[in-house]
Amino acid sequence: MTDQDAALFAAAEAVRKNAYAPYSNFQVGAAILADDGKIYAGCNVENAAYPVGNCAEPSAIAAMLAGGGKRIRRIYVTGPGTMPVTPCGGCRQRIREFADLDVEVISHGVDGQPLVQTLGQLLPHSFGPEFLNK
Ligand code: THU
Numbered sequence: 001m002t003d004q005d006a007a008l009f010a011a012a013e014a015v016r017k018n019a020y021a022p023y024s025n026f027q028v029g030a031a032i033l034a035d036d037g038k039i040y041a042g043c044n045v046e047n048a049a050y051p052v053g054n055c056a057e058p059s060a061i062a063a064m065l066a067g068g069g070k071r072i073r074r075i076y077v078t079g080p081g082t083m084p085v086t087p088c089g090g091c092r093q094r095i096r097e098f099a100d101l102d103v104e105v106i107s108h109g110v111d112g113q114p115l116v117q118t119l120g121q122l123l124p125h126s127f128g129p130e131f132l133n134k
Pocket of ligand 1: 021024026027028043044045046053054055056057085086087088091
């Protein structure tokens with residue numbers, strides 16, 4: 001693992017501890033390496049009205065935008081257990097808004113091996129901002 005990946009993993013794990021997940025008890029952390037060279041992290045935030053809860057990835061995206069980052073260069077997602085936590089369908093689309101298709105999405109279970117996939121692999125034939133000339 002490179003130093004940069006170790007820092008991303010550590011950031012995802014650190015923020016995961018702050019996840020608010022009393023309903024699923026499934027704490028997720030996400031850490032983005034942004035175009036400004038900084039790491040931005042976010043956790044899942046659940047709600048008693050279940051559908052209103054949000055995933056870790058949009059929290060990290062919001063932190064990136066709030067901090068001045070514009071594009072995702074690399075993203076880590078970590079969760080409990082050994083199975084790599086891959087972004088849900090909605091989060092793949094949210095990542096798509098801010099990342100190129102060759103950006104690597106690394107999923108880590110705490111004790112497991114990393115699963116490395118490009119955004120294009122996770123979300124083939126996807127719809128994105130360029131369809132709207134953005
Ligand atoms: N979760 C995430 O934070 N990211 C994902 O990509 C998958 C699911 C969260 C949502 C919910 O709080 C918990 O994991 C169980 O689904």
